[in-house]
Structure formats: C-alpha cells, structure tokens
Amino acid sequence: MLNVCVNGYGTIGKRVADAVSKHPKMKLLGVTKYTPDQDAKLAVMAGMKLFVPAESAKSFAAKGIEVSGSVEELVNMADIVVDASSDGNGVKNKQNIYLPKRKKAIFQGGEEASVGFSFNARCNFDLAAGKEYIRVVSCNTTSYCRIIKPIGENYRIKNIDALLIRRGADLNDAKGSALNAVDWKAKSHHADDVRSVIDVPISSIAFKVPHTHCHINSMRITFDGAAPKKDELYGLFKNERVAVLNTASTSSQIVEAARDTGLKRFDTFVPALLMNTFMSNGSDIFIAFAVPQESVVVAENIDAITSQSGILQKNDSMRMTDDILGITKIKSQLENMFS
Amino acid sequence: MLNVCVNGYGTIGKRVADAVSKHPKMKLLGVTKYTPDQDAKLAVMAGMKLFVPAESAKSFAAKGIEVSGSVEELVNMADIVVDASSDGNGVKNKQNIYLPKRKKAIFQGGEEASVGFSFNARCNFDLAAGKEYIRVVSCNTTSYCRIIKPIGENYRIKNIDALLIRRGADLNDAKGSALNAVDWKAKSHHADDVRSVIDVPISSIAFKVPHTHCHINSMRITFDGAAPKKDELYGLFKNERVAVLNTASTSSQIVEAARDTGLKRFDTFVPALLMNTFMSNGSDIFIAFAVPQESVVVAENIDAITSQSGILQKNDSMRMTDDILGITKIKSQLENMFS
Numbered sequence: 001m002l003n004v005c006v007n008g009y010g011t012i013g014k015r016v017a018d019a020v021s022k023h024p025k026m027k028l029l030g031v032t033k034y035t036p037d038q039d040a041k042l043a044v045m046a047g048m049k050l051f052v053p054a055e056s057a058k059s060f061a062a063k064g065i066e067v068s069g070s071v072e073e074l075v076n077m078a079d080i081v082v083d084a085s086s087d088g089n090g091v092k093n094k095q096n097i098y099l100p101k102r103k104k105a106i107f108q109g110g111e112e113a114s115v116g117f118s119f120n121a122r123c124n125f126d127l128a129a130g131k132e133y134i135r136v137v138s139c140n141t142t143s144y145c146r147i148i149k150p151i152g153e154n155y156r157i158k159n160i161d162a163l164l165i166r167r168g169a170d171l172n173d174a175k176g177s178a179l180n181a182v183d184w185k186a187k188s189h190h191a192d193d194v195r196s197v198i199d200v201p202i203s204s205i206a207f208k209v210p211h212t213h214c215h216i217n218s219m220r221i222t223f224d225g226a227a228p229k230k231d232e233l234y235g236l237f238k239n240e241r242v243a244v245l246n247t248a249s250t251s252s253q254i255v256e257a258a259r260d261t262g263l264k265r266f267d268t269f270v271p272a273l274l275m276n277t278f279m280s281n282g283s284d285i286f287i288a289f290a291v292p293q294e295s296v297v298v299a300e301n302i303d304a305i306t307s308q309s310g311i312l313q314k315n316d317s318m319r320m321t322d323d324i325l326g327i328t329k330i331k332s333q334l335e336n337m338f339s
Numbered sequence: 340m341l342n343v344c345v346n347g348y349g350t351i352g353k354r355v356a357d358a359v360s361k362h363p364k365m366k367l368l369g370v371t372k373y374t375p376d377q378d379a380k381l382a383v384m385a386g387m388k389l390f391v392p393a394e395s396a397k398s399f400a401a402k403g404i405e406v407s408g409s410v411e412e413l414v415n416m417a418d419i420v421v422d423a424s425s426d427g428n429g430v431k432n433k434q435n436i437y438l439p440k441r442k443k444a445i446f447q448g449g450e451e452a453s454v455g456f457s458f459n460a461r462c463n464f465d466l467a468a469g470k471e472y473i474r475v476v477s478c479n480t481t482s483y484c485r486i487i488k489p490i491g492e493n494y495r496i497k498n499i500d501a502l503l504i505r506r507g508a509d510l511n512d513a514k515g516s517a518l519n520a521v522d523w524k525a526k527s528h529h530a531d532d533v534r535s536v537i538d539v540p541i542s543s544i545a546f547k548v549p550h551t552h553c554h555i556n557s558m559r560i561t562f563d564g565a566a567p568k569k570d571e572l573y574g575l576f577k578n579e580r581v582a583v584l585n586t587a588s589t590s591s592q593i594v595e596a597a598r599d600t601g602l603k604r605f606d607t608f609v610p611a612l613l614m615n616t617f618m619s620n621g622s623d624i625f626i627a628f629a630v631p632q633e634s635v636v637v638a639e640n641i642d643a644i645t646s647q648s649g650i651l652q653k654n655d656s657m658r659m660t661d662d663i664l665g666i667t668k669i670k671s672q673l674e675n676m677f678s
Binding site: 014037038039041042045063064171172173174179180210213247248250252253255256257259260261262264265266333336337338339 | 353376377378380381384402403510511512513518519549552586587589591592594595596598599600601603604605672675676677678
C-alpha cells in the first residue's frame with residue numbers, strides 16, 4: 001500500500017481524500033487543516049485523521065476537534081503528498097517542506113507550470129513515471145486536453161482558438177466575484193497551459209461571468225484537410241472521460257441531473273461535450289463543453305499518484321480510478337438523460 | 340399498502356416520489372410527466388413507472404421513453420394523489436380530474452389556501468384526518484410554522500414581524516429572476532399563510548434577491564412577559580425538524596456541508612436556525628433561519644398522506660418520515676459541523 005496524505009482540505013483536497021481512501025492500492029494517512037472550522041469537523045466525521053500546524057493544535061482542541069498530529073509528522077510518514085493548498089501556496093510548501101524533506105508531491109493547476117511536470121492522464125501518463133514533482137493542470141486545461149487529444153489523434157489539427165466563459169466563483173468560495181460585471185483576459189494562460197501538456201497551436205481568451213456552476217468553454221478548431229463530422233465525434237469520445245450530451249441547453253440542467261442521480265456533491269468528474277453547439281464549415285468545427293470545475297481534476301490526481309509511484313500501469317490505473325469515481329456509470333447516465 | 344401516485348415530477352414531485360417509494364406503508368404506483376425530457380428519463384432510470392397524457396404517448400415513444408399508461412389510468416388506480424404540478428395547476432387538476440373522480444389529493448403551497456386544508460405536521464396533523472383535499476403550505480410557511488409552534492407553546496407570543504429574503508429562482512428554474520434587482524412585496528402572503536395553520540398575530544414582507552440557494556427568513560417576535568433567552572432555544576428545538584447552527588455565516592456553507600456529507604441533491608429537509616443572528620432586548624427576540632426551499636416540504640407531504648388516510652398516528656408518522664428522509668442524522672451532522 002502506498003502511504004498518501006492530502007495537504008489542504010478544500011475544494012480539491014476533500015475530493016481527492018475521498019478517492020484515495022477508496023483506492024485499493026493506497027492508504028490515506030490523513031489530511032491537514034489550518035483552521036478549526038466546519039471542514040475540519042467534516043474530515044473527522046468522515047473518519048479521516050486530521051493533522052494541523054503544531055502551533056494551532058490548541059485552537060482545534062478548544063473546539064473539541066480531534067487532532068492526530070502535526071502537519072510535519074504527517075508529511076514525514078507519507079510516501080507521496082497531494083498538495084491541494086490554495087493557489088500559490090503549493091510552491092511555498094515545495095520550498096519549505098517537500099524539498100528539504102526530499103518528499104514527492106502532486107500539485108494543482110493553480111501553481112505555476114514550473115512547480116513540476118504538467119500532467120494529464122490521457123496525454124502523458126507514462127512520461128510522469130518517477131517525476132518527483134507533478135502538477136495536475138487546471139480543470140479547464142484538463143478538459144481541453146481530454147477533448148483535444150482524441151481529436152488530434154484522428155484528424156490533423158491546424159489551429160485552435162479557445163474561448164472560455166468561466167464561472168465567477170465556486171459555490172463555497174468566500175472570495176466571490178464581481179456580480180455586475182463580466183471581466184476578461186485576452187491571451188489567457190489556458191493556451192500555454194494546454195501546450196504544457198500537448199504540442200498543439202492554440203490561443204485562448206477567458207471571460208468570467210457571475211455564476212457558480214460549470215465553466216462553459218469552447219473551441220474553434222481548424223484542420224489541415226477534412227474536419228471531423230458531427231457524427232464522428234460520438235465514436236471518438238465513446239471511451240473517454242468526457243460525456244457527450246445532445247439535448248442539454250443550460251448548465252443548470254447538468255447540475256440538476258447530477259443531483260437527481262444521487263451523485264455525492266453533484267460531482268460528475270467529466271466535462272460534458274454539448275453536441276447542440278456543434279457547427280462546422282467543412283474545414284473547421286466549433287464545439288462547446290461544460291466543465292464541473294470542482295471535480296474534473298480528481299481523476300488526474302489519482303492517476304498522477306499511480307504514475308509517479310509506478311504502482312499501476314496507465315490503462316489499469318485509469319480503469320481503477322474510473323471505477324472508484326464511478327465515471328463510466330456517470331457518463332452513461334448523463335448521456336442517457338440528455339440523449 | 341396505500342396506493343399513491345405523484346402528479347407532476349418537478350422539484351417537489353421527484354423528491355416526494357423518492358420518499359413515497361421508501362415508505363413501508365405506501366406503494367408508489369407511478370409518476371406523471373407532460374414533456375419527454377431528461378426528467379422523464381430520470382424517472383424511468385430510477386425504476387418508476389411513467390404515466391403521460393394519452394395524446395402525448397407518441398412523443399415519449401419517439402424518444403424511446405417507456406410509458407406505462409395514461410395520467411387518467413394512474414389517477415384511477417391511486418388511493419391518493421400527490422399533486423406536485425406547477426403553481427396554480429393543482430386547482431385546475433382538482434376541478435378537472437380529482438373532484439369528478441372523487442379522488443383524494445394533496446396539493447402544494449403554490450395553490451391558493453382555498454384548494455384544501457392547510458397542513459403542517461407539527462401544528463395540525465390530527466385535524467387533517469379524513470380531509471379529502473389538503474394543501475401542504477409552502478417551504479417558507481412550513482419553516483415558520485416549525486419554528487413558531489415550539490416557541491408559542493412555551494412563551495406568550497404578542498406579535499411577529501417576519502422579513503423574508505427569498506432566493507430569486509431554484510437552481511434548475513428555467514424562468515429565472517431579475518439579476519440586477521431586489522424586488523419586494525409588503526404585506527406578502529406569508530403572514531396569511533402562517534395564519535392558515537397557526538392562530539398567531541403576524542405580518543410579513545418579502546424581498547427577492549438574485550441567488551438560488553436557500554431563502555433567508557427572519558422574525559422579530561415580541562412577547563407578553565419574558566422572551567426566551569438564547570440558551571433556552573436549544574432545548575426548544577432539540578426534537579424538532581429544525582437544525583440549530585451556531586457558526587454558519589453564509590447560506591453557501593450550509594449547502595457545501597450538505598454536499599460534503601453526501602446528501603442526495605444536497606437536500607437537508609430542515610430549516611437551519613442561525614443562532615449567531617440572535618438578538619434580544621428582553622421582551623423581544625430577533626432570529627433568522629435558512630430554508631432549503633426545494634426539500635423542506637417533503638416531510639409534510641408524506642405526513643399529509645398518512646394523516647389523510649389514517650394509516651399512522653401523528654408521532655409514528657413523523658418518526659417514520661424522519662427515518663425515511665434521514666432527518667435526525669442530518670440535523671445532528673449539521674449541528675455538529677456548525678457547533
């Protein structure tokens with residue numbers, strides 16, 4: 001069993017911790033919390049061991065929250081750390097904790113690409129083997145990679161213009177976003193981020209809008225030669241971590257379907273390719289997809305652990321991760337409901 | 340076994356159907372759908388029998404959705420109909436279907452009070468026995484009733500001024516609400532609605548704001564004599580369908596907690612009394628509470644069925660309903676996380 005710990009129990013950390021604790025080849029040693037809030041109580045209620053900064057132990061005890069040790073003790077015990085701290089803190093943890101301790105770690109997409117090897121299971125699983133520091137690229141980049149890769153394997157991509165309509169904040173985000181504004185960033189980092197994984201010509205622009213459920217992303221892809229026809233896309237994504245939906249017309253329908261089918265936290269783990277947005281002039285295609293921003297990267301975090309440690313080969317790892325997260329069933333249910 | 344059907348498979352209908360199908364003394368004969376959409380597919384996926392208007396059977400067949408018969412056939416078979424159609428359609432169904440067939444029915448709070456006996460399990464379970472037509476009052480009114488009743492049993496209420504901050508739309512509501520506006524209605528219907536259940540002096544004003552999760556309601560209650568002290572409220576609500584939270588400070592924290600604890604659709608079924616909003620000057624108190632608008636009335640729908648049919652007495656019915664919905668555990672988990 002591989003000893004894994006999760007440093008940071010927020011949006012990504014709590015989901016990765018759930019998945020690790022179900023993985024037959026991993027043992028979740030514990031998770032870290034820096035504030036004695038309801039999430040700390042959740043972790044304990046869920047049966048996880050909680051590790052906190054040594055100097056904060058008293059504040060947890062004062063609230064009656066059971067603590068199993070310090071963050072440092074947890075990291076010392078782990079074979080691998082999944083760092084799920086907030087954007088920019090991962091690299092600090094690398095400098096201050098993981099490097100001095102020569103501890104392997106997985107980082108999230110909120111960190112700069114220089115923090116480690118940019119990872120997507122479908123695109124470069126094998127290249128991550130043995131890398132000490134791996135960065136799971138962001139939810140949007142992960143989704144672009146899952147969708148671009150199968151297309152690029154079957155058609156010659158000449159150029160991609162990506163346009164992202166990003167959600168303003170996560171449901172539980174205390175920071176929030178502008179309510180009365182759409183803001184934007186031309187030449188957003190997403191193009192570079194995709195290129196850190198796949199060698200493909202791509203530009204991107206990102207707009208941020210005031211809602212909380214799903215990024216709605218899109219691409220216009222031009223081809224050298226024939227573009228894929230609409231019907232051909234179904235076959236391309238049959239066995240991918242992408243749900244292909246015909247009839248959804250709002251992001252809220254997808255969220256509602258996820259709730260109705262009883263998914264924990266309404267996590268679907270897969271981007272939804274929105275086939276009624278498909279347009280083509282023969283040499284290019286336009287297609288949009290909805291990204292469940294909180295859960296998409298969970299699969300890649302698990303696969304990054306298996307790749308880094310070598311405990312599973314690519315296909316076995318991806319299949320096992322899919323099983324743990326229920327991805328095949330979720331994909332099938334969504335495709336059925338929106339057929 | 341009591342034969343129950345649910346007419347209308349929307350926000351309330353799908354939740355009531357889930358609960359009826361788990362009730363040991365009820366048999367869910369089926370649900371109705373009027374449009375062959377993803378919710379129709381959901382019902383079939385969930386193992387429910389689907390009944391549609393006779394003239395619409397073809398449109399369901401065209402989409403490959405299995406139909407078990409017509410709406411009329413379903414109603415004919417049922418001992419009781421739970422009418423969960425959209426606001427104002429319940430009374431039409433009463434006139435056109437239930438009255439001619441002399442069929443008992445439960446209606447929702449979107450109907451006028453004249454449609455049937457206004458019901459709240461905690462307040463008037465026994466008075467509903469044998470009533471042919473019962474109206475489960477709205478989510479807000481249900482929550483006000485659950486909170487006012489225990490207070491009124493222990494302290495002499497002189498007056499209540501209620502102020503509601505309503506969510507603009509449900510998550511899956513295609514109608515939506517004004518995004519750039521707060522609208523309001525002085526002398527809102529909620530006061531009358533509460534009085535249709537409890538004889539208490541109350542006025543209400545409702546503001547509608549652009550978000551989707553939880554109504555945030557409040558009351559200033561004045562008393563003849565001493566007002567309850569903050570500490571005394573915990574005891575009052577210990578065994579009520581109300582969660583008492585100390586530390587929550589945004590509605591999103593409650594929704595996030597419901598997601599994290601794995602609740603289907605993040606339904607909590609109980610209003611959350613927000614103890615850090617408590618204020619008092621000795622003869623009055625102010626208190627606010629969050630209402631999970633989609634799920635609060637599910638318990639009352641089930642209890643209305645048992646009361647109307649006489650298959651269970653009040654305490655047994657409420658306990659069984661609580662068990663089916665997991666209310667005791669949900670209340671305890673929320674109170675623990677936000678202690």
